[in-house]
Amino acid sequence: MELEIQDISKSLDRIYTLDKVSIQVKDQEFVAVLGPSGCGKSTLLNIVSGLIPPDQGRILIGGEDWTGRTGRVSYMQQNDLLLPSRNILDNVIVPLLLKGIKKNRARDVAHSFFADFGLEGFEGYYPDQLSGGMRQRAALLRTYLFASDILLLDEPFVSLDAITRRKMQLWLRDIRINYPSSVLFVTHDIDEALILADRVYVFSARPARVIYQLDVTAIRGDEHSYNSAKLEILNKLM
Amino acid sequence: MRKSANIGLRLAPWLVFVLLLTVWEMAVRIWSLPLWILPAPSRVLQTAISSFHLLLDHTMVTLGEAMLGFTCSVVLAFLLVFFFNLLPCLRQALYPLLVISQTIPLITLAVLFTIWFGWGLLPKVLVVILVCFFPIAISLIRGIDGVDPEMIDLFRSMGASRLKIWTMVQFPLALPSFFAGLRISATYSIMAAVIGEWMGAQQGLGFYMTLLQKNFAVDGVLAAVLIICLLSLLLVKLVELAEYLLVPWQRTNTIHY
Numbered sequence: 001m002e003l004e005i006q007d008i009s010k011s012l013d014r015i016y017t018l019d020k021v022s023i024q025v026k027d028q029e030f031v032a033v034l035g036p037s038g039c040g041k042s043t044l045l046n047i048v049s050g051l052i053p054p055d056q057g058r059i060l061i062g063g064e065d066w067t068g069r070t071g072r073v074s075y076m077q078q079n080d081l082l083l084p085s086r087n088i089l090d091n092v093i094v095p096l097l098l099k100g101i102k103k104n105r106a107r108d109v110a111h112s113f114f115a116d117f118g119l120e121g122f123e124g125y126y127p128d129q130l131s132g133g134m135r136q137r138a139a140l141l142r143t144y145l146f147a148s149d150i151l152l153l154d155e156p157f158v159s160l161d162a163i164t165r166r167k168m169q170l171w172l173r174d175i176r177i178n179y180p181s182s183v184l185f186v187t188h189d190i191d192e193a194l195i196l197a198d199r200v201y202v203f204s205a206r207p208a209r210v211i212y213q214l215d216v217t218a219i220r221g222d223e224h225s226y227n228s229a230k231l232e233i234l235n236k237l238m
Numbered sequence: 239m240r241k242s243a244n245i246g247l248r249l250a251p252w253l254v255f256v257l258l259l260t261v262w263e264m265a266v267r268i269w270s271l272p273l274w275i276l277p278a279p280s281r282v283l284q285t286a287i288s289s290f291h292l293l294l295d296h297t298m299v300t301l302g303e304a305m306l307g308f309t310c311s312v313v314l315a316f317l318l319v320f321f322f323n324l325l326p327c328l329r330q331a332l333y334p335l336l337v338i339s340q341t342i343p344l345i346t347l348a349v350l351f352t353i354w355f356g357w358g359l360l361p362k363v364l365v366v367i368l369v370c371f372f373p374i375a376i377s378l379i380r381g382i383d384g385v386d387p388e389m390i391d392l393f394r395s396m397g398a399s400r401l402k403i404w405t406m407v408q409f410p411l412a413l414p415s416f417f418a419g420l421r422i423s424a425t426y427s428i429m430a431a432v433i434g435e436w437m438g439a440q441q442g443l444g445f446y447m448t449l450l451q452k453n454f455a456v457d458g459v460l461a462a463v464l465i466i467c468l469l470s471l472l473l474v475k476l477v478e479l480a481e482y483l484l485v486p487w488q489r490t491n492t493i494h495y
């Protein structure tokens with residue numbers, strides 16, 4: 001599914017947070033947004049998900065205007081936000097329940113993904129009993145089950161330790177072969193963006209503006225251009 | 239090693255309890271204190287057993303009042319929270335009053351209630367509600383306020399209705415806090431009913447105690463106190479059992495990788 005973010009502006013108390021941001025995510029494309037801390041990345045995802053309306057601009061999904069309306073795209077926020085009151089299986093089925101699917105069927109559907117998401121055997125555990133990496137995978141599965149065609153991921157691995165984060169990045173890269181959704185992925189980790197994304201957008205400090213774009217697929221495997229691209233992005237972010 | 243230390247710690251309060259009773263029993267015997275000043279624990283127990291049927295009748299009355307007041311408090315607390323949720327301005331207006339209401343001396347209100355409503359069931363239940371409602375309502379409100387707003391945003395982003403957000407997020411996540419308040423209320427509910435009866439009644443443990451007190455039957459009074467303690471403890475345990483059953487996610491905390 002295609003996602004088009006058109007000229008989105010948003011200000012808070014007359015201070016601009018987002019300044020005419022336009023981003024295009026093609027069908028099944030993985031787009032990463034890099035930007036300095038506090039530049040407005042989460043605000044952008046809040047707007048795309050429909051939680052807050054933009055001051056200007058439009059959100060088009062498959063050509064249809066979804067500006068300011070919730071319930072279309074999957075949104076995974078910075079924290080895993082699993083309900084401590086439900087075990088992993090029952091957490092993951094929440095989006096299915098909200099769509100009116102019966103509990104038993106929802107459990108069956110969700111459970112068929114457990115092996116791929118590295119959650120098998122932990123269905124009955126509560127979030128407090130699991131490691132950070134597992135909780136993120138559960139949150140990711142819940143996100144996927146809500147709408148599998150467009151996922152918004154807001155720094156999903158930022159709270160993990162370096163080793164677990166690396167494992168999760170590789171896992172996400174591999175799993176995308178079987179689950180080719182359109183993804184808009186926010187991060188401030190350059191390596192993470194270059195490992196995972198097909199295309200990268202770089203934001204300026206607040207107010208966020210797109211200052212650089214990179215087609216990663218064109219340079220993947222070419223170590224020299226990869227390194228110079230990395231340097232280029234680093235310079236833009238400084 | 240650690241296990242035996244744990245058992246020792248668990249037994250400690252019981253040991254202290256038995257020790258206190260022994261000292262009490264010995265003191266009464268050594269100085270042969272008269273019955274109307276301080277009866278020995280053994281005597282209190284005897285009285286409790288010999289007047290068992292009478293005590294039981296009065297206990298049932300008190301328990302009934304306490305339970306009725308307690309249940310009303312829970313229902314009222316939920317109604318209050320419901321309306322606070324519906325109309326945030328109502329909360330602005332009522333919350334400070336709710337807190338101030340707690341500073342009014344309970345005894346004076348209990349007296350007023352008997353003047354207004356007579357010696358029947360109503361004034362007792364009102365006293366129980368006055369005592370129990372506040373901890374329950376506050377803990378419920380705090381529990382709901384404590385829910386991460388991002389969690390609610392997440393559910394909104396999935397298109398959940400307000401009712402769904404309440405049943406799936408706010409209510410379950412408020413339960414641990416709610417039970418903390420429920421426990422406090424359960425502890426005081428019996429005592430509140432007794433205070434209500436003390437101000438004027440024709441039955442119940444409080445009424446019974448005023449009779450005994452007038453006759454200097456200290457052993458009877460203490461027997462009633464024993465019942466009140468046991469009953470309060472029983473209620474707390476029941477609340478804990480309910481919490482154990484309804485909040486299963488807080489039972490264990492082992493981490494798996």
Ligand SMILES: Nc1ncnc2c1ncn2[C@@H]1O[C@H](COP(=O)(O)OP(=O)(O)OP(=O)(O)O)[C@@H](O)[C@H]1O
Binds near residue numbers: 012039041052206
């Ligand atoms: N509803 C809003 N509309 C406009 N601006 C907002 C809104 N809410 C917060 N902001 C502002 O947007 C700025 C950026 O916040 P945001 O959380 O989007 O940054 P971020 O890029 O996600 O940062 P981080 O990397 O720390 O997660 C903040 O300074 C905040 O004051």
Ligand SMILES: [Mg+2]
Binds near residue numbers: 078
């Ligand atoms: Mg953010």
